[in-house]
Structures are given as structure tokens and as C-alpha cells.
Amino acid sequence: xxxxxxxxxxAVGAPLRYLADQWARxxxxxxxxxxxxxxxxxxxxxxxxxxxxPAGPGLMAFAGTGLCGALTTYSTFxxxxxxxxxxxxxxxxxxxxAASVTAALAAAAAGAAAAHxxxxxx
Amino acid sequence: MSVADGGTARTxxxxxxxxxxxSLARYGVAEAFPHAPGGFGWAMFAVNVSGCLLxxxxxxxxTGRPRVHPLARPFLGVGVLGxxxxxxxxxxxxxxxxxxxxxxxAVAYLVATVVCAPxxxxxxxxxxxxxxxxxxxx
Numbered sequence: 001x002x003x004x005x006x007x008x009x010x011a012v013g014a015p016l017r018y019l020a021d022q023w024a025r026x027x028x029x030x031x032x033x034x035x036x037x038x039x040x041x042x043x044x045x046x047x048x049x050x051x052x053x054p055a056g057p058g059l060m061a062f063a064g065t066g067l068c069g070a071l072t073t074y075s076t077f078x079x080x081x082x083x084x085x086x087x088x089x090x091x092x093x094x095x096x097x098a099a100s101v102t103a104a105l106a107a108a109a110a111g112a113a114a115a116h117x118x119x120x121x122x
Numbered sequence: 123m124s125v126a127d128g129g130t131a132r133t134x135x136x137x138x139x140x141x142x143x144x145s146l147a148r149y150g151v152a153e154a155f156p157h158a159p160g161g162f163g164w165a166m167f168a169v170n171v172s173g174c175l176l177x178x179x180x181x182x183x184x185t186g187r188p189r190v191h192p193l194a195r196p197f198l199g200v201g202v203l204g205x206x207x208x209x210x211x212x213x214x215x216x217x218x219x220x221x222x223x224x225x226x227x228a229v230a231y232l233v234a235t236v237v238c239a240p241x242x243x244x245x246x247x248x249x250x251x252x253x254x255x256x257x258x259x260x
Contacts, residue, residue, distance in 0.1 A: 006149045007142045014141020014205045015134045018196070044213035051214055065149050065211075070141040074207035076200070078174035078239035079181060082247070085240070093240075101236055104213040112217070 002061045009066015013043075017071050032092055033080040036073065037100055043072035044104035048111025053118065072104075129192075136193045140201015144173075148206050160222035162231050163215035166208070167238075173207035174239045178246020186254035 017039045024035030047068040050060060077100055084093035148169050155165040180199050184190050212235055219228035 003146060003149065006145055010141045010145030010205050011138045014145070014201055015138045017141075017204060018134060018137040018200050021200075040209035043210040047210040047214050048217065051218075061149075065152075066145055068210040069148060069208040070145045070205040072209035072211075073204040074170040074209050074212060074235070074239055075173040075177040075203040075243075076207075077209060078170075078207075078243045079177045082178075082240045082243040097236055097240075100209070101232065104209055105216060105232075108210075108213045108217045 002057065005058055005061035006066040006069075009062040009064075009068075010070035011066075013067040013070030016067075017073060021076075033077070033084075033096060036076050036080055037096065037103070040072045040077060040100055041103045041107045043068040045107030045111040047072075048108030049115050050111075052112035052115035054115075132193065133196045136197040137201045137204075140197040141205035142201075144202040144205030144207075148208060148211075152211075158222075159218050160224035160227060161219075162227050163212075163219075166211050166215055167231065167235055170207045170212060170235055171238045171242045173203045174242035175246045177203045178243040178248075179250045180246075181243075182247045182250035183254050186251060 017036075020039050021035030024038060028034045047064055050064045050068070054060070055064065077096075081093050081096050084090075084096060151169050152165050155168075157163050157165065177199060180195075180203065184195050184199070216228050216232045219225075219231060
């Protein structure tokens with residue numbers, strides 16, 4: 001059952017990442033991987049929130065492992081970083097790594113803080 | 123971005139199907155190799171780095187071959203490998219290691235993954251590019 005929930009979440013998360021990337025490319029161009037950065041930060045924030053609530057095992061499988069897991073990606077992040085390096089855009093590559101890691105961790109912390117705030121609501 | 127045209131709808135469906143397969147594999151690996159809250163997340167480290175190696179191999183094939191199926195990159199790259207690897211699971215692993223009072227493990231895991239990921243992409247590309255060039259032109 002858990003595996004089915006993971007599958008359902010991933011069925012939504014992966015195409016959302018693709019569509020967000022397409023939108024970011026049309027909006028900002030293909031020079032910097034804004035789309036991947038955006039989904040990675042958003043997904044990390046949402047997973048931070050779900051983990052800190054804490055969400056039940058079913059919701060965690062669907063929205064955490066499935067949706068957030070598939071919405072975010074490391075392979076595309078790695079590939080786009082290497083492409084920037086190969087194209088000689090070293091500072092863009094470094095900025096992509098620094099921004100992705102710090103913003104994703106900050107988002108996860110913000111998500112956890114939001115969960116604690118939700119927990120004290122009446 | 124119009125989902126209405128058939129090409130885009132097929133691409134989105136391929137990404138979704140691939141994402142399901144990749145995520146199921148990631149879930150399987152994570153379940154098979156759990157780690158303690160303050161421990162090094164070897165499972166996600168291996169998933170993310172091997173996914174990066176494989177996208178290097180895939181992109182060398184896709185960009186090196188004259189004819190590749192149009193759904194190969196959406197299905198295998200964006201879908202399977204995108205769904206297999208996960209930035210949110212990485213961020214949560216780092217956060218949990220910090221919370222468990224293991225800042226050394228958190229930083230080691232954080233740095234090891236972020237350094238090994240592009241290096242693995244590079245290795246995949248470097249190993250595959252000459253093979254594709256040789257095989258592509260008879």
C-alpha cells in the first residue's frame with residue numbers, strides 16, 4: 001500500500017517538475033537552471049514541513065517520498081551544474097550549487113518552523 | 123506551455139511514468155538500507171550519486187547519437203533518473219543529522235553529495251562519449 005502511495009505522489013511530482021522547468025525556461029531563458037533550483041527549494045521546504053508535523057505514514061509516503069521526492073531532483077541539478085562548468089560559466093555553476101544547497105536547507109528549516117507553528121495553533 | 127497539443131501531453135505522460143519507476147526504486151533502496159538519525163545517509167548518497175553517473179551516460183548517448191527517440195530524454199532523464207534522485211530527501215537527511223546532534227556527519231554528507239554529484243555526471247559523460255562516437259559512425 002505504501003508503495004502505491006509513493007507511485008501516486010511521484011506520478012504528480014515528476015511532471016510538475018517538468019512543467020515548472022519549461023515555464024522557467026520560457027520566462028527566464030536557459031542560461032541559468034532557475035526551474036530546477038525552484039522545484040528543489042520548494043520541495044525541500046514542503047518535505048521539511050511534512051516531516052516536522054509529523055505527517056502520518058500514508059501522507060508521508062504520498063506527499064513526502066512520492067511527490068516531494070519526484071518533484072525535486074539531484075541528477076538534473078548535477079547535470080546542469082556540470083554543463084555550466086563545461087560552458088565556462090564557473091561562477092554560475094558555483095552560484096547554482098551554493099544557492100541550491102543553502103536555499104533548500106533554509107526552506108527545510110522554514111518548513112519545520114511552520115510545522116511547529118501549526119502545532120501550537122488552537 | 124500548452125498541454126493541449128499531443129506532443130506535450132505525451133511528454134508529460136512519459137515524465138510521469140518514468141518518475142513513478144524512479145521513485146519506486148528510490149523508495150525501495152531507502153527501505154532496504156535505513157540509517158540512524160545521526161548516521162550518514164548512505165542510501166540517498168548512493169542513489170543521488172549513481173543517478174548522476176547514469177544521467178551523464180544517458181546525456182552522452184542522447185547528445186551524441188543522430189537519431190534518438192523523442193521520448194527517451196523525458197522518460198529516462200527527466201522521469202526515471204529525476205524521480206530516482208531527490209534533493210528534498212538530501213536536505214532532510216542533512217537537517218536530521220544536525221537535529222540528532224551530529225553536525226560533523228551532517229556537513230560530511232552535505233559536502234560529499236554535492237561534490238560527488240557533478241563529478242559522477244562528468245565521469246558518466248567522459249566514459250560514454252568516446253563509445254557513442256565510435257559506435258555512432260560505422
